[in-house]
Amino acid sequence: MLSPDDVMEMSPNLSGRVLHLSRGGTSVVIDLDAVPHPAIVHWGEELAGSTDETLRGLAVAARPQRVSGGLDAPARATLVATPAGGWLGTPGLEGHRDGASFSVRLELVDVEADGHRARLSLVDPEARLSAQLELDVGTAGLLRQRITLRNDGDSRYTLQHLHLAFPVPWDATELLDTTGRHLRERTPQRHPFGYGTYLRESRRGRPGADATLLLAAGRPGFGFERGRVHAVHVAWSGNHRLVAERSVSGEAFLAGGELFAPGEVVLAPGESLTSPEVIGSWGDGLNELAHRFHDEWRSRPEHPRRPRPVTLNTWEAVYFDHTLDRLTALADAAASVGVERFVLDDGWFLGRRDDTAGLGDWYVDPTVWPEGLHPLVDHVRARGMEFGLWVEPEMVNPDSDLARRHPDWVLRGRTTLPPSARQQQVLDLAHPDAYAYVAERLHSLVAEYPIAYLKWDHNRDLLDAGSGPEGIARVREHTLALYRLLDELKAAHPDLEIESCASGGARVDLGILARTDRIWTSDNLDPLERLVNQRYTALVVPPEMMGMHLTSPVVHSTGRTVDLDLSAAVALLGHVGIEWDLTGTDDETRRRIAAWVDYAKRVRPIVATGRTVDVDGTEPGIDVRGVVARDRSSAVFTLTQTDTTVSYPPGRVRVPGLDPGTQYRIRVVGGSTHAAAQSGLPWQEHDIRLTGRELDVVGLRPPVQYPQRSTVIELVAQSDTQAQGGAR
Ligand code: DGJ
Numbered sequence: 001m002l003s004p005d006d007v008m009e010m011s012p013n014l015s016g017r018v019l020h021l022s023r024g025g026t027s028v029v030i031d032l033d034a035v036p037h038p039a040i041v042h043w044g045e046e047l048a049g050s051t052d053e054t055l056r057g058l059a060v061a062a063r064p065q066r067v068s069g070g071l072d073a074p075a076r077a078t079l080v081a082t083p084a085g086g087w088l089g090t091p092g093l094e095g096h097r098d099g100a101s102f103s104v105r106l107e108l109v110d111v112e113a114d115g116h117r118a119r120l121s122l123v124d125p126e127a128r129l130s131a132q133l134e135l136d137v138g139t140a141g142l143l144r145q146r147i148t149l150r151n152d153g154d155s156r157y158t159l160q161h162l163h164l165a166f167p168v169p170w171d172a173t174e175l176l177d178t179t180g181r182h183l184r185e186r187t188p189q190r191h192p193f194g195y196g197t198y199l200r201e202s203r204r205g206r207p208g209a210d211a212t213l214l215l216a217a218g219r220p221g222f223g224f225e226r227g228r229v230h231a232v233h234v235a236w237s238g239n240h241r242l243v244a245e246r247s248v249s250g251e252a253f254l255a256g257g258e259l260f261a262p263g264e265v266v267l268a269p270g271e272s273l274t275s276p277e278v279i280g281s282w283g284d285g286l287n288e289l290a291h292r293f294h295d296e297w298r299s300r301p302e303h304p305r306r307p308r309p310v311t312l313n314t315w316e317a318v319y320f321d322h323t324l325d326r327l328t329a330l331a332d333a334a335a336s337v338g339v340e341r342f343v344l345d346d347g348w349f350l351g352r353r354d355d356t357a358g359l360g361d362w363y364v365d366p367t368v369w370p371e372g373l374h375p376l377v378d379h380v381r382a383r384g385m386e387f388g389l390w391v392e393p394e395m396v397n398p399d400s401d402l403a404r405r406h407p408d409w410v411l412r413g414r415t416t417l418p419p420s421a422r423q424q425q426v427l428d429l430a431h432p433d434a435y436a437y438v439a440e441r442l443h444s445l446v447a448e449y450p451i452a453y454l455k456w457d458h459n460r461d462l463l464d465a466g467s468g469p470e471g472i473a474r475v476r477e478h479t480l481a482l483y484r485l486l487d488e489l490k491a492a493h494p495d496l497e498i499e500s501c502a503s504g505g506a507r508v509d510l511g512i513l514a515r516t517d518r519i520w521t522s523d524n525l526d527p528l529e530r531l532v533n534q535r536y537t538a539l540v541v542p543p544e545m546m547g548m549h550l551t552s553p554v555v556h557s558t559g560r561t562v563d564l565d566l567s568a569a570v571a572l573l574g575h576v577g578i579e580w581d582l583t584g585t586d587d588e589t590r591r592r593i594a595a596w597v598d599y600a601k602r603v604r605p606i607v608a609t610g611r612t613v614d615v616d617g618t619e620p621g622i623d624v625r626g627v628v629a630r631d632r633s634s635a636v637f638t639l640t641q642t643d644t645t646v647s648y649p650p651g652r653v654r655v656p657g658l659d660p661g662t663q664y665r666i667r668v669v670g671g672s673t674h675a676a677a678q679s680g681l682p683w684q685e686h687d688i689r690l691t692g693r694e695l696d697v698v699g700l701r702p703p704v705q706y707p708q709r710s711t712v713i714e715l716v717a718q719s720d721t722q723a724q725g726g727a728r
Contacts (some may be wrong), residue, residue, distance in 0.1 A: 004515075005196075005362070008371060013160055013224045014574070015475040017032040017033055018030065018032065018041075018052075018055050018056050018058075018059045018170055019038075019045075019048070019111065019113055019118055021034055021115065021116050021117065021118055021135060021137045022046055022047070022057055022115065022116060022137060023116040023137040023138065023139060023141060024137065024138060024139050024140040024141030024142070024292065024296075025040060025045070025046050025140075025141045025294075026043070026045070026046055026141030026142075026143060026282065026292075027043075027044070027046045027047040027050075027142055028040060028042065028043050028045065028060055028135065028137055028239065029041045029042040029043075029046065029055055029059065030118070030135075031062065031063075032108060032111060033059075033074050034078050034102075035073060035076070035078075035085065035086075036078070036084075036085040036086075036105050036106065036107050036109055036121060037078050037080065037085070037106050037122050038078060038079055038135065039062075039076045039077065039079065039081060039167075039452035040079065040165075040166070040167050040353035040567070041062045041167075041701065042058065042062075042167075043058050043143055043166055043167060043168075043230070043280065044169065044228070044230060044282045045228075045282075046141075048060075049076070058543075060567070062627070063076075063248060064076070064250060070249075070290055073086065073088050074086070074249065075088065075249065076251070077163060077165060077167060077245075077247065077251040077253050078092075078165075079092070079120070079133055079164070079379070079587070080093050080122070080131065080133070080147070080162075080164075080165075081165065082094075082103075082104045082105060082106070083103070084103045084104055084105035085106075087250070088247070089197070089247050089331075089580045090163075090197055090243055090245055090255070090296075091161070091590070092162065092165055092255070093106075093149070093159075093161065093163075093290075094160040094161040094162075094164050095155075095157055095158055095159040095160050095161070096126055096158055096160070097155045097156065097157055097158070098155065098156070098158070098602075099269065099376075099534060101127055101128075101157075103126075103127060104124055104127045104129060104284065105124050105127070106122035106123065106124050106129070106131055107122060107123060107124065108120060108121070108122055108152055109121050109122065109123050111305045116136065116137040116138075117134070117135065117136045117137070118133055118135045119133070119134050119135075119566040120132070120133040120135070121133075121704065123152075126397070127153075127154030128151065128152045128154075128157075128394055129149060129150065129151065129152060129153075129157065130149075130150045131148065131149050131150070131274060132147065132148045132150075132153050133145070133146075133147050133164075134147070134148075134598070136232055136718060137298060138292075138296045138299075139295070139299055140291070140292040140293075140294075140295035140296040140299070141281070141282075141292050142279055142280065142281050142292050142293065142296045143166065143280040143281075144277050144279050144280075144293040144459075144610070145160065145166070145278050145280070146164075146274065146275055146276070146278070146281075146324065146375070146468055147164060147274070148157050148272050148273065148274040148275070149162060149268075149272060149273050149275075150270070150271070150272035151267035151268065151269055151270065151271055151272070152269075152270075153269060153308065154269045156266050156267065156268055156269070157185065157266070157267045158263065158265070158266050158267075159260060159265040159266070159267060159273060161257070161258060161260065162257050162258070162260075162262060162273075162275055163241065163243065163257030163278075164255060164256060164257055164275065165253045165255040165280040166230065166232050166241065166253060166254045166255065166278075166280040167251065167252065168217045168230045168252050168253060168254055169230070169252075170229070170250065170251075170252055171219055171552070172193060172195055172217035172218050172219060172228070172229070172230060172252060172499055173192060173193050173194075173200055173219070173220055174190060174191070174192060174217070174218055174219070174220045174221070174222065175190065175191045175192070175193045175215065175216065175244050176188060176190050176215075176217075176218070176229075176231075176286075176359045177189060177200055177212035177214070177215050177216065177224075178211075178212045178213050178214075178536050178595060179210050179211075179212065180209050180210055180533075181209050181210060181297075181392040181503065182209045182351060182503050182523065182528050183461070183504065183508065183522065183523055183524040183529075183557050184209075184507070184522075184524060184529065184533070185209045185210075185504060185505040185508070185522050185533055186213055186505065186508075186532075186533050186536040186537050187532060187536070188532070188536050189534075190672075191244055193217050193244055195246045195247070195248055195456050195473070196245070196246065197243060197244070197245045198215075198243070198244040199241065199243050200212045200215060200241065200242045200243075201239070201240075201241045201242075201244075201259055202239055202240050202241070203239050203259065204261065204461035204462060204463075205238060205239060205426070205461060205462020205463070205465050205475045205478070205479075206237060206238070206240070206458055206461065206502055206506055206507045206508075207237065207506065207507055207508060208461060208506050209239070209503065209504070209505065209506040211506075211508075212242060213233065213508060213509075213536065213537065213539060213540050214231040214232060214233040214242075214281075214539060214540055215231060215232055215243075215244055215254055215256070216229050216230065216231035216286070216289070216539075217229065217230055217231070217244055217252070217608040218253055222285065222286070222287075222614075223285055223286065223616035223617070224285050224286045224287045224614035224615070224616050225245055225275075225285045225287060225616045225656060226284060226285045226615075226616070227284065227285055227616065228282070228284055228628065229281040229283060229285065229289055230254065230280065230281070230289075231254070231280065231281055231282070231289055231539070232254040232255070232256045232278060232279065233256070233258065233278070233279045233280075233281075233293075233509070233510060233540055234256040234258070234276060234278050234279075234509065235276050235277040235279055235468045235509060235510035236258055236276035236479070236481035236509060236511045236673075237479050237482065237483075237507055237509050237510045237511045237512045238258065238259075238475045238478070239258065239259040239260075239261070239475050239476075240256065240257065240258050240259050240276075241256065241257060241258075241259045242254070242255070242256045242257045243256070245369070248545070251302075251304070254280070255278075256278040257275055257276075257278060257535045258275060258276055258309075260473075260476065260518065261473030261475065262473065263472055263473060264472060264473035264474075265476065265477070266472075270596065273585070276511055276644055277510075279293075279510065281293055285616075286539060286614070287612065287613060287614055287657075289539065290538060290539045290540070290545050290612060291611055291612070293510075293539070293540045294538075294542040294543075294611075294612070296543050296722075297510070297513070297541075297545075298542055298609070300514075302377050302490075304497065304517040304518070304544070304545070307339040307601070307604050307605065307608070308518075308544050308575040308576070308604055308607075308608065309340035309386060310338060310339050310340045310341070310576050310600060310601065311339065311340070311341040311342075311343055311388070311453075311487060311549075311575070311576075311577035311578070311598050312330070312331075312334040312339040312341070312342050312343065312577060312578045312579070312582070313343045313345055313455070313549065313577055313579045313668075314327065314330060314342075314343065314344055314345045314577070315345035315390075315579060316494060316525070316550075316551075316552060316556050316579045316580065316581075317426060317579065317580060317581035317582070317583075318347075318425070318581065319346075319347070319352060320346065320347040320352070320353055320354055320355075322344075322347045322368050322369075322376055323368070324347060324369070324376060326583075327344070327376055328375075328376065328379045329583045330342075330510065330581065330582060331376070331379055331380045331383060331385065331697075332383065333582035333590070334383075334385065334578070334582060335383035335384065335385055336582075336590060336594070337582065337590055337593045337594040337597050338594050338597035338598060338601070339388075339597070340384075340385055340386065341386040341388055341452065341453060342380045342385045342386070342387060342388065343387075343388035343389070343390065343453060343455055344373070344376065344387070344388070344389050344390060345455065346389040346390050346392070346457070347368075348364060348365065348368070348369065348373065348390070349361055349362055349363060349364060349365055349387070350363050350365045350400075350401070351365065351399070351400065352358045352363075352365065355422055355423060355424075356397065356399060356423045357397050357399035357400060357423075357630040358397055358399075358400055359392055359395045359396050359397040359400055359424050360395070360396035360397065360400040360401070360402030360403060360427065361400050361401050361402055362391065362393070362438075362441035362442070362445065363441075371450075372449075373389075373449055374449070377449050377450065377521065381450065382603055382684070386452035386453060387449065387450060387451055387452060387453075387489075388451065388452060388453030388454065388455060388497075389445065389449070389451050389454060389455070390454075390457060391442065391445075391454055391455070391456060391457070392456070392457040392458065392459060393427075393438045393441075393456065393485070394426055394427055394429055394438075394458055394478070394482060395424050395427065395457075395458070395459065396409070396410060396424065396425050396426070396427045397423060397424050397425075398417070398420075398423075398424075398425060399423075402427075402437075403425070406433070406437075406442065407426055408409035408468060409427055409431050409434040409437075410425045410426070410427060410428065410548070411425065411426045411427065411428045411462065411464075411465040411466060411467070411474055411478065411561055412425075412464065412465075412466060412469065413464035413465065413466035413469075413471075413473070414464065414466075414469050414646050415469045418462075418463045418465065419463055419464075420551070421459075421460035421461060421463075422459050422460050424459065424460055426462050426465060426478070428467055428468075428474060428478065429478050429481035429482055429485065430467070430474055430477035430478050430480070430481045431467070435481055435484075435485065436446040438485065439485055439488065439489075441475070442454075442485075442489060443489070443492060443493075446489070446492075446493050446496060447569050447583070451496065452495065452496065452497060452637075453496070453497045453498070453499065454489075454496065454497075454499070455499045455501055455520070456486075456499060456500045456501060456516065457502065457503075458498055458500075458501070458502040458503075458506070458523065459502065459503045460505055461506075461523070462475055462478070465478065465646060469671065471605045475545040475638065479511075483511070483515060486498065486512075486515040486516065487515060490515065497516075497517040497518075497548065498515070498516040498517055499516060499517065499518050499519065499520055500512045500513065500516040500518070500519045500520070501519070501520035502520075503523060504520055504521065504522040504524065504717070505519060505520065505521050505522045505533070505537065505629070505722075507519075507555060508521075508537060508540075508541065510540065513541065513545060517545065518544075518545045518546065518547050518575050519537075519545060519546060519547060519573070520547045521533060521534060521537055521546045521547050521548060523557060524555075524557045524558065525549055525550075525551035525552075525555055525556070525557065525567075525579060526551065526555040526557060526558040526560055526562065527551065527562055527567045527569075527570035527571070527710075528560070528562070528564050528566075528570075528708060529558065529571060529641055530570050530571075531623055531640065531642065534546060534548065534570070534573075534574065535614055535625065538612055542608075542723050543573055543574045543608075543627065544574065544575055544607055544608040545575065546574040546575060547577055548570070548571035548572075548573070548574035548575060548577065548578075548582060549571060549577040549578055549579040549580075550564070550568055550575055550576075550577070550578045550579070550593065550596070551567050551580060552566045552579070552581065562708060563591065563708065563709060564589065564592055564596070565585050565592075565596075565670055565671060565709065565710060566640070566708055566710045568593075568596035568600075568670070569638045569670065569671070569710035569711070569712050570638070570640070570710065571591060571595075571600075572599070572600055572603060572607075572636070572638065573603075573607055573612070573625070573626070573627050573636070573638070574607065576597070576600040576604070578593070578597075581655045582629075595670075596670070598714075599669060599670070603627075603636050606627055606628075606629045606634065606635070606636060607627050607636075609629070609630050610627040610628050610629045610630055610635075611627065611628045611630065611657060612626075612627055613623070613625060613626050613627065613628055613635075613637075613656060613657035614651065614655060615654060615655070618652060618653050618654075619645050619646070619647060619650060619653075619673075620643070620645070621641065621642055621644055621645035621646075621650075621707070622639065622640070622641060622642070622645060622650060622653060622702060623636055623639075623640040623642055624637060624638070624639055624640075624653050624654070624655070624702075625636070625640075626638065626655070626657070627636065628657040628658060632657075632658055632659040632662065632692070633716070633717045633718065634714065634715060635655075635657065635658060635664075635714070635715045636669075636712060636713070636715075636716060636717045637655055637712070637713050637715070638710050638711070638712050638713075639671075639702040639703070639705075639710065639711045639712075639713065640709075640710040640711075641702075641705035641706065641707050641708065641709050641710065642707065642708070643707050644707050648704070649677070649704045650701070650702050650704065651701075652699040652700055652702075652710055653699050653700065653703055654695065654696055654697070654698070654699035654700050655695040655696065655699060655700070655713075656695070656696040657677065657692075658692030658695055658696065658698070658715065658717075659691050659692045659717065660691065660692045660693035660696065661691060661692065661693065662691065662692050662717045662718070663689040663690065663691050663717070663718045664689060664690055664691070664695065664711070664715040664716060664717055664718065665687070665689050665702070665715070665716050665718055666688065666689075666690065666713055666715050667714045667716070668681075668703075668711060668713055669712040669713065669714050669715065670685055670711070670712045671703065671705065671709060671710060671711030671712060674703075674704040674705050674706050675706075676704070677703070677704040681700065681701065681704075683700055684703075691717060695715070
């Protein structure tokens with residue numbers, strides 16, 4: 001129950017009660033007496049210094065005046081706003097009972113709260129619905145919301161729409177979201193946040209390559225380093241929607257939730273539905289907003305903590321050309337450069353000689369592997385590497401024994417199959433027999449072979465996904481079954497790591513990342529394109545959970561020829577891997593790869609625990625980003641020349657995020673300079689030290705580089721100056 005400390009009774013002239021949740025630098029102030037149920041008055045910066053009295057005043061200060069042409073009691077954007085409560089914008093909840101009982105007006109009946117958490121109980125006796133709304137401010141200041149809606153009536157309730165709202169400051173007039181496609185996920189786009197509704201929907205049964213990872217609203221021109229910005233993410237791997245809405249009644253909010261197909265959610269009497277978590281973050285700049293996601297995700301007990309093994313994935317090295325000789329040679333080459341995990345990609349199972357057949361038949365193909373995978377697995381492990389295996393458990397090729405035997409296990413909304421994609425269809429994982437089959441296959445494979453890692457792919461969108469002709473839409477049940485399968489596998493094999501891949505990065509969300517250990521960030525290995533993709537993916541995903549691979553010199557997805565040092569520098573600040581047929585490389589190239597792998601192993605503790613820093617305002621043609629150790633004792637930055645610059649030599653770049661009062665020694669780790677540079681880089685030739693403040697405010701000259709080159713610099717605090725650091 002609510003404790004007296006949490007709820008402030010208003011003085012007689014200020015009617016109502018206020019709830020203040022705070023943690024991790026975030027305050028959430030809730031007016032419990034907003035009508036017909038609570039409204040968030042403030043979500044964002046911690047209101048240090050506020051008193052009970054001022055917070056009560058704040059709630060009153062947010063209340064609207066009555067205006068001409070409006071309602072007699074002006075409506076608020078409450079937590080689950082509906083028209084029956086006076087809300088004229090996008091409702092938080094919509095549903096009906098066989099066409100009737102559309103009206104919903106949830107009222108507060110109970111509050112339980114502690115300092116950072118609240119559970120609000122809402123009921124509508126007339127609509128015969130009740131809801132539990134949970135709000136939790138996490139250790140790093142993320143606001144997580146979740147709702148459980150219950151049908152208290154004696155007839156079925158069809159739920160059409162349910163979202164959770166996060167109000168944003170009125171001066172947040174610019175929106176940022178991401179879009180994209182296969183090979184170009186999470187491309188940013190910005191728009192003015194004007195009156196009306198901006199809607200992003202994912203209808204692909206997975207977030208999709210075009211999905212927005214989050215929807216952000218901030219002060220105009222907000223960047224990574226500065227500018228207040230709020231954002232919302234839906235932690236769900238099925239269909240979802242994100243809304244930004246500015247109302248002429250003077251309220252602006254972001255909202256998110258699952259997106260239901262018609263009839264997908266019908267609650268039987270007494271049945272309830274729990275929504276996915278919708279998670280809000282904020283910051284003075286996107287770096288701070290991202291740190292809240294990273295810090296909180298890292299604080300989970302199940303977060304992968306051991307050093308991220310340098311991985312070699314066989315896909316772009318051999319594609320479907322699986323032969324023991326070729327793969328053992330590749331494993332030898334991988335081991336020689338320091339790889340720690342060898343992942344056998346697509347092509348190992350029954351009938352899978354290309355991408356037209358075999359999905360679903362999860363048995364090792366004896367025509368390719370007469371002795372099973374054992375000879376390869378033993379070879380890999382004998383060279384000190386872990387073994388990983390690719391699977392795509394939710395998928396089925398019509399040309400497979402599985403599809404021939406069990407056509408009823410394939411998702412479809414009508415008698416004909418949904419449009420084909422990559423010659424494959426989707427298995428109805430919510431079908432108990434289909435689930436049992438897939439689960440048995442996966443458990444058996446992991447039991448038979450010492451598989452340390454599954455690369456879990458998902459190569460098509462779900463369309464018309466139902467439980468057979470005249471059945472019901474199944475994306476929600478399918479997604480829940482997927483989660484159950486992942487949870488059960490992890491429980492049965494606690495050391496097993498799983499990568500979420502979906503044609504690269506088409507399933508990137510915190511629902512899947514609650515059950516897996518990393519994502520395959522994109523099938524596009526071109527380092528120049530990866531710069532954008534990785535920067536925006538890292539707004540939510542901690543970098544050590546993002547697969548970043550060295551590409552072969554001619555990038556398969558763009559045809560561009562890239563330098564090894566560029567490829568390595570761009571992969572360095574994530575979970576490093578290699579996707580390249582190393583058997584064709586000469587000794588010198590292998591020596592250079594081995595040196596990068598070695599360096600990546602040295603840097604990975606900082607990557608896995610430190611703070612990402614993306615630098616604003618650098619001249620077009622130069623990209624500066626880095627990661628700073630948690631205690632700010634060291635940092636690694638990349639200075640990447642994406643294009644030529646107008647200035648020549650280029651003007652100074654700033655290196656922010658370090659301790660202002662500490663002096664740092666700066667060392668160039670790798671990179672190559674432009675042949676036209678007439679002299680060495682002066683600061684490189686002297687043993688200079690700069691303070692964190694000098695690096696942030698003034699900066700240094702980047703090297704003159706050819707386009708498409710990168711220089712890695714390492715900054716190490718000088719211990720004699722470090723002690724004074726925090727004090728200045
Ligand atoms: C798509 C993935 O993103 C690739 O890395 C590879 O695993 C292929 N699928 C295999 O079919």
